[in-house]
Amino acid sequence: MTTTEIDTAFGPARAELHCAEEGVAALLLGHGAGGGIEADDLVAVTRAAQAAGVHVVLVEQPYRVAGRRAPAPAGQLDEAWLTVAEELSARWLDDLPLVFGGRSSGARVACRTAAAGQAVAVLCLAFPVHPPGKPEKTRQPELDAVEVPTLVVQGEGDPFGQPESGRHHEIVQVAGDHSLRADLDAVSRACTEWLQRVLRPLT
DSSP, X not given: OEEEEEEEBTEEEEEEEEOOTTOSEEEEEEOOSSOOTTXXXXXXXXXXXXXXXXXXXXXXXXXXXXXXXXXXXXXHHHHHXXXXXXXXXXXXXXXXXXXXXXXXXXXXXXXXXXXXXXOSEEEEESOOOSSXXXXXXXXXXXXXXXXXXXXXXXXXXXXXXXXXXXXXXEEEEESSSTTOGGXXXXXXXXXXXXXXXXXXXXX
16 A cells, blocks of 8 residues: 655645556545545445456545545535546556546545546445435436446435436445445445446456
């Protein structure tokens, strides 16, 4: 594991690189709004992706690195993410195909930046379709706007809602809530199978 800080317009972000033996692609994973990269599902998916031959980079947004709990505005999150992705691609990842991903807020960032960052696919863990109890405030359009293969792994009892499937994205429901902790094996299996399938044409 290697950790580095990357300067962004909003302060340093931190990237933690977990290498696969022979990486065919790189998966960048972002954290949730109030949590960090140590979330159980992010750890499980990191191990699964490495085993599938994919380098993984866990990305901490500048507000987390600075010790703040409240997330930055969406535009700042997206800009910082793209800065990190560009720097990593040039410095560490030898221009490998990039898969953008994350849990909750990090999944939203991955969706919003996929086109600008030229991601080949997007992996969403616990996509927060709407704030709990407020289905009218839907974020479904962020998911629908993604035009590359997308996987959403969602807890069956997630209070943030259930996403609708679409032309470019598929949804796997697993036991549990927004944390996805109830069945991490199912989360890992879904991600491994999907990564191998979407990356096969690129190898």
